[in-house]
Amino acid sequence: MELFWLEHKKLWRKKIVKICVLLCFVYCVIFGSILSFQWFGFGSSDDYTSAFGNNFDGYTVIKDSQEYALSFGGELTDETLQKIVSNYQQMEADGMEEELEKTDWQIVNSWLGTLYPELRDTSNYKTMISYVDPDKLTGFYERRQQVLDEFLEVSGQVGAEKEFLHQIERKVEKPFRYEWVEGWSTLLGSMVADLGVVMALFLGIVLSSLFAGEWHDNTSTLVLTTRNGWGKIALAKILTGLAFTVELFALLAVSSVISQLFFMGTAGWNMPIQNIKLIAVAPMNMLQAEIYEYAFVLLGAIGFAGIVMFISAAVKNNVLTLLLSLAVVYGPMMIAEYLPYEMQKALDLIPLVGSSTDIFRTNTFRILGKLIWSPYLLITIPVLIGILCMPFAIKSWSRRMKA
Amino acid sequence: MELSLDRLTKQYGRKIAVDCVSATLKPGVYGLLGANGAGKTTLMRMLCAVLESTSGEVLLDGKEITSMGADYRNVLGYLPQDFGYYPNYTAVEFLMYIAALKGIPKNVAKKRVTELLEVVDLSHVANKKVKTFSGGMKQRVGIAQALLNNPKILILDEPTAGLDPKERVRFRNLLSEYAGDKIVILSTHIVSDIEAIADEVLLMKKGKFVLQGTVPELIHKANGKVWELSVSPQEARQWQTKTTVANLRHEGKEIILRIISDNMPSERAVPCEATLEDLYLFYFSTEEGVK
Numbered sequence: 157m158e159l160f161w162l163e164h165k166k167l168w169r170k171k172i173v174k175i176c177v178l179l180c181f182v183y184c185v186i187f188g189s190i191l192s193f194q195w196f197g198f199g200s201s202d203d204y205t206s207a208f209g210n211n212f213d214g215y216t217v218i219k220d221s222q223e224y225a226l227s228f229g230g231e232l233t234d235e236t237l238q239k240i241v242s243n244y245q246q247m248e249a250d251g252m253e254e255e256l257e258k259t260d261w262q263i264v265n266s267w268l269g270t271l272y273p274e275l276r277d278t279s280n281y282k283t284m285i286s287y288v289d290p291d292k293l294t295g296f297y298e299r300r301q302q303v304l305d306e307f308l309e310v311s312g313q314v315g316a317e318k319e320f321l322h323q324i325e326r327k328v329e330k331p332f333r334y335e336w337v338e339g340w341s342t343l344l345g346s347m348v349a350d351l352g353v354v355m356a357l358f359l360g361i362v363l364s365s366l367f368a369g370e371w372h373d374n375t376s377t378l379v380l381t382t383r384n385g386w387g388k389i390a391l392a393k394i395l396t397g398l399a400f401t402v403e404l405f406a407l408l409a410v411s412s413v414i415s416q417l418f419f420m421g422t423a424g425w426n427m428p429i430q431n432i433k434l435i436a437v438a439p440m441n442m443l444q445a446e447i448y449e450y451a452f453v454l455l456g457a458i459g460f461a462g463i464v465m466f467i468s469a470a471v472k473n474n475v476l477t478l479l480l481s482l483a484v485v486y487g488p489m490m491i492a493e494y495l496p497y498e499m500q501k502a503l504d505l506i507p508l509v510g511s512s513t514d515i516f517r518t519n520t521f522r523i524l525g526k527l528i529w530s531p532y533l534l535i536t537i538p539v540l541i542g543i544l545c546m547p548f549a550i551k552s553w554s555r556r557m558k559a
Numbered sequence: 560m561e562l563s564l565d566r567l568t569k570q571y572g573r574k575i576a577v578d579c580v581s582a583t584l585k586p587g588v589y590g591l592l593g594a595n596g597a598g599k600t601t602l603m604r605m606l607c608a609v610l611e612s613t614s615g616e617v618l619l620d621g622k623e624i625t626s627m628g629a630d631y632r633n634v635l636g637y638l639p640q641d642f643g644y645y646p647n648y649t650a651v652e653f654l655m656y657i658a659a660l661k662g663i664p665k666n667v668a669k670k671r672v673t674e675l676l677e678v679v680d681l682s683h684v685a686n687k688k689v690k691t692f693s694g695g696m697k698q699r700v701g702i703a704q705a706l707l708n709n710p711k712i713l714i715l716d717e718p719t720a721g722l723d724p725k726e727r728v729r730f731r732n733l734l735s736e737y738a739g740d741k742i743v744i745l746s747t748h749i750v751s752d753i754e755a756i757a758d759e760v761l762l763m764k765k766g767k768f769v770l771q772g773t774v775p776e777l778i779h780k781a782n783g784k785v786w787e788l789s790v791s792p793q794e795a796r797q798w799q800t801k802t803t804v805a806n807l808r809h810e811g812k813e814i815i816l817r818i819i820s821d822n823m824p825s826e827r828a829v830p831c832e833a834t835l836e837d838l839y840l841f842y843f844s845t846e847e848g849v850k
Contacts, residue, residue: 377639380607
């Protein structure tokens with residue numbers, strides 16, 4: 157235990173570690189969460205040139221939007237949708253530009269585009285919500301079912317796979333609960349989902365020197381000739397790598413959640429995720445989805461840490477370790493689109509390569525003839541890969557040290 | 560206590576770094592003397608069980624050291640030639656860290672670290688970062704870490720490198736005091752250090768021990784091979800190209816050459832008292848461009 161604390165202290169003493177943690181915090185929490193909520197994500201539009209031209213009033217806009225959405229009764233029915241659309245059109249006709257910002261128009265527009273394609277007027281430059289006839293917006297849930305069926309057919313998900321996905325979907329409660337969706341959409345669609353990609357970069361920088369750094373500092377011989385030897389120290393290093401990963405995650409996640417609670421509160425936590433993406437099949441509400449996404453990031457980060465530590469133990473050079481570690485994540489991301497679909501899905505199982513937003517999708521894996529919904533594997537396989545790498549890291553380090 | 564080297568060999572591809580070396584080391588200070596590339600560091604790394612031998616073995620009181628594992632490392636202190644440190648650590652923190660790696664309890668380590676910093680004259684900079692130290696100060700931190708566990712076997716690879724003359728004298732005295740019933744092996748090519756503290760010298764060349772004995776014994780072997788010759792400056796240049804000249808000093812218009820040679824180099828040459836350095840030059844004159 158003492159060795160672990162010493163290794164842990166040693167890691168945190170490095171200037172590069174402090175800089176990385178600070179940058180990661182600034183990027184993910186200050187920019188990605190706080191400023192995004194208050195300024196460029198939800199601030200009211202001012203000069204309309206870019207999101208950075210928004211006013212610094214996101215908090216008020218969010219509160220107004222939440223209040224406005226609640227005025228529709230909290231349940232999504234044909235009548236609710238018609239009311240939302242007609243209210244929007246009325247405000248637009250009255251020139252209430254500022255009031256329009258508190259509506260969920262982007263989300264509602266995506267529903268209209270998905271469920272009522274025949275109402276689209278390609279000659280009209282305006283968004284659908286501005287011109288569709290509210291009275292024609294009927295059969296919301298029947299149309300949704302039909303769109304889901306068509307999507308599965310087009311995706312080649314037929315027979316047993318289609319039935320499997322329908323079984324999952326049947327557990328989704330209808331009618332959907334409806335409150336302000338836009339905030340949750342941004343939160344689950346990008347804020348939390350992007351956390352892993354950013355963490356990968358900084359974890360790579362910090363952990364690449366965990367083992368390889370002993371060669372860089374020329375201390376490997378010293379370590380080898382001490383009573384505890386390489387074995388116990390390697391174990392202490394592995395635990396240090398894991399602890400750092402959890403600490404970095406906790407710092408980002410806790411700060412982001414505090415920021416989220418401050419700006420959004422808990423309103424809408426029990427809405428189904430189908431409000432964000434209509435054809436999602438997962439019977440999850442927003443809170444469950446958020447927990448899944450954070451778990452995905454944490455487990456993926458632990459998996460990635462295992463890989464980085466293995467590379468660090470096998471390669472003597474810090475820079476080479478970093479490049480190889482980053483290639484493990486960003487390489488598959490770059491080449492995935494050029495590969496066959498099945499291979500893309502397999503690459504998604506590499507830690508932090510896949511996306512937590514798979515909970516909105518209908519991807520499945522067939523393993524030993526059994527169908528498994530992809531989010532289950534995306535959350536378990538990466539961490540298993542990382543854990544598997546850890547004994548190999550110890551073994552590699554011992555081989556390198558003795559060489 | 561007895562450390563035995565039994566036909567110890569290390570081969571890197573076709574190059575033999577240490578060639579079937581055997582010796583029995585009992586408590587005392589052993590000076591490993593040899594030119595760069597003679598195999599000293601490789602030998603020391605094998606003695607520390609950091610490097611696996613190609614063949615042969617090292618035994619401590621009859622037990623193979625690699626099989627002793629932590630028991631062997633527990634009695635070992637090692638200062639590597641390329642001593643590394645953690646740049647952001649202060650001297651105290653670094654020594655406390657190494658003490659923990661050596662399994663020394665924290666309270667014992669604290670006392671020992673304070674003592675050793677005093678011994679190596681670093682108490683006044685104990686809380687300064689090692690990266691701010693001069694080469695000599697870093698080397699003294701290295702010496703202190705090797706002594707942390709009060710090792711019975713102390714292996715020091717080029718311990719005096721970077722030390723100024725005053726520090727070297729201090730180090731020699733420290734080592735002489737420390738040795739007692741311990742086995743101390745130090746390698747260097749600073750002959751005067753070995754001459755001052757080594758009980759026995761192992762002269763290494765091309766991976767083999769070419770000579771072994773006490774300093775007087777070895778010096779005795781060099782007697783009759785050291786000559787002084789008074790020549791003109793023009794002649795001095797010629798002598799330097801055709802013989803091993805250990806020293807050259809001006810005396811009026813003449814130059815006095817100290818020549819290492821098996822035979823009397825000139826009828827005018829006068830035999831003189833040999834030193835360990837003369838012996839070193841006799842064996843390594845062709846190795847490092849001494850001629």
